Amino acid sequence: MLICKVLGNVVATLKHPAYEGHKILVVQRLDEEQEPTGESFLAVDFVQAGGGDTVLVTPEGNASRQLFGDDTAPVHSVITAIVDHIQKEVTIDD
Numbered sequence: 307m308l309i310c311k312v313l314g315n316v317v318a319t320l321k322h323p324a325y326e327g328h329k330i331l332v333v334q335r336l337d338e339e340q341e342p343t344g345e346s347f348l349a350v351d352f353v354q355a356g357g358g359d360t361v362l363v364t365p366e367g368n369a370s371r372q373l374f375g376d377d378t379a380p381v382h383s384v385i386t387a388i389v390d391h392i393q394k395e396v397t398i399d400d
Contacts, residue, residue, distance in 0.1 A: 309336045309389065312359045313346055324379035331355060331385065333363055340392065349383035362387040 310333040318330065329351040337343040340360070349363050352373060364373075365383045373384050 308363045310361055310363045312355050312357055314357055324376055349385045351385045353388050355385050355388050360389040361385045
């Protein structure tokens, strides 16, 4: 799973039937400091996420298709959770 920030929505007048009832969002991966890293990509929303939300994304086709319940769905990444809070553990070396 990846921690990502939702950048915005994708609007499509025509889309694959597997996407019916789901939003397609533009997301960007975040690093350990919650700073954007890498290129943005598309993910199908399963949790009612919106612009600016921090989310968990499953970036693997098979797991994503299992959420759809369709082995033939043309999907790669799925938003599976909205992140409320991130707590980093800090260790101090003696």
